[in-house]
Amino acid sequence: MHAAAFTEYGAPGVLRWQEVPDPPCGPDDVVVETVTCGLNHVDLDCRAGTAPWELALPHVLGAEFAGTIVEVGAAVRGWEIGRPVTAHQQFACGTCADCARWRPDLCPHLELVGYHRWGGYGAYVRVPAKALIALDSIDQADVAASAQCVLSVAWNMVTRLARVTAGETVLVPSASGGVAGALVQVAKLAGARVIATTSSAEKAPHIEALGADDVIVYGDTPVAEAVAELTGGAGADAVLDTVGGPMINDHLASLRPDGRLAICGAHAGETAAVDLLSVFVRGSRILGFRICTPDDERTALRLALTGQVTIPIAARFPIERAADAHAYLGERRHVGKVILEHPTRAPKT
The missing domain is CATH 3.90.180.10 (Medium-chain alcohol dehydrogenases, catalytic domain)
Incomplete structure (x- = not known):
């Protein structure tokens, strides 16, 4: 072949x-x-x-x-x-x-x-x-080849890892990526308010179309300040991070006390200096995604094939x-x- x-x-x-x-x-x-x-x-x-x-x-x-x-x-x-x-x-x-x-x-x-x-x-x-x-037919090939990985990871992070519940506020950094875009939609299915970030103003309308309630463009205002302003100073209940790297302290600072940072990727940097004093003073929890279950994969494919989530x-x-x-x-x-x-x-x- x-x-x-x-x-x-x-x-x-x-x-x-x-x-x-x-x-x-x-x-x-x-x-x-x-x-x-x-x-x-x-x-x-x-x-x-x-x-x-x-x-x-x-x-x-x-x-x-x-x-x-x-x-x-x-x-x-x-x-x-x-x-x-x-x-x-x-x-x-x-x-x-x-x-x-x-x-x-x-x-x-x-x-x-x-x-x-x-x-x-x-x-x-x-x-x-x-x-x-x-x-059902080969016409579903695009969905099957697009959704399983990104959507199963998103489903796992929202429902199992960060355990997002209705009424919470979630921050999704760099929301134009495949997993991050799925995170926006799954968090909305869970009933959360979603604040997303992006590096480009041109990408913002696409992220809003996925369901994000607010989109922050990097560079306009520090992320933690923008989240504080959008939440009346409360901060986000959870950050669902797909990229890692040097922004981790900004994402931790965006959390309310006892908030959760769930992370599944490190393409922006595999190592970062973390302000540990802030982590334990604020009671922040850092949660690492490891792997999806078969049930996560089946759920992801069903959500995509039925149109509840679009990749x-x-x-x-x-x-x-x-x-x-x-x-x-x-x-x-x-x-x-x-x-x-x-x-x-x-x-x-």
């Missing part, structure tokens, strides 16, 4: 459309012909060699994908060739002690598609049949131009999701 693969770590240009071996179909597996694949920032880290796990090269990324089944393993029942599907981006063994106590997210054998095994940057993807999720698509690239897509995503000019389209996809009309 052909895939956008890389044989060495480096800049986007190491991604090349090239011939790689077809994935073998085991007895409990299916092989899916990929139609659409979503990009995530961790893809950039994997390609650059800065991700928290080492990959065997060559490697094919792509956690979120959708397509049709083209091969079914001998032991698989209930799935047929031609069925439109997506798959859980991660799956557990189902037999260990953690799986037995209903914590598959803690499974020591947890596999992530696109990282522990090849993913949707390839023409074909092999996944266990137990990981499949049926689609805007910022740009589409042919899979052969995956390197250009990585460069575009790295520029952080987008609002929403970037997706790759495979040659098998029918032209849009």
Whole structure:
């Protein structure tokens, strides 16, 4: 098959459309012909060699994908060739002690598609049949390839990590990104007031369209001061942060006493000097996102497929131009999701 693969770590240009071996179909597996694949920032880290796990090269990324089944393993029942599907981006063994106590997210054998095994940057993807999720039609491919990662993380952060409740005020920094945009919408579903920030006035209308009640543009006023003004001096109940970096103290200062800072990313900087005195004097809680549960992923996909949450698509690239897509995503000019389209996809009309 052909895939956008890389044989060495480096800049986007190491991604090349090239011939790689077809994935073998085991007895409990299916092989899916990929139609659409979503990009995530961790893809950039994997390609650059800065991700928290080492990959065997060559490697094919792509956690979120959708397509049709083209091969079914001998032991698989209930799935047929031609069925439109997506798959859980991660799956557990189902037999260990953690799986037995209903914590598959803690499974020591947890596999992530696109990282522990090849993913949707390839023409074909092999996944266990137990990981499949049926689609009503291939017309749902864009949603399936765009929503699962960003929306499951957002759902987890709002409902499990920060435990946002109706009537609370939430700050979502850098809200034009995929996860952050989903956080705005999920926090609104939870009944919260949402204050969002962005680096560009041009992005503000797009963020407001997602449901943000107020949008702060960086540089106009310090974030903590702007939040204080918008909340009558009370501060936010929770900050849902996807970027990390040097703004962490501003976000902590935006919290009311006993507020929560939930964080799931560090693309703006993996280390930061934190004012610890302020943290314990104000009783702030810093909560780190680790991983979604299968229930989070199923809920996320249902919210997206039913239209309760919309993940805007910022740009589409042919899979052969995956390197250009990585460069575009790295520029952080987008609002929403970037997706790759495979040659098998029918032209849009």
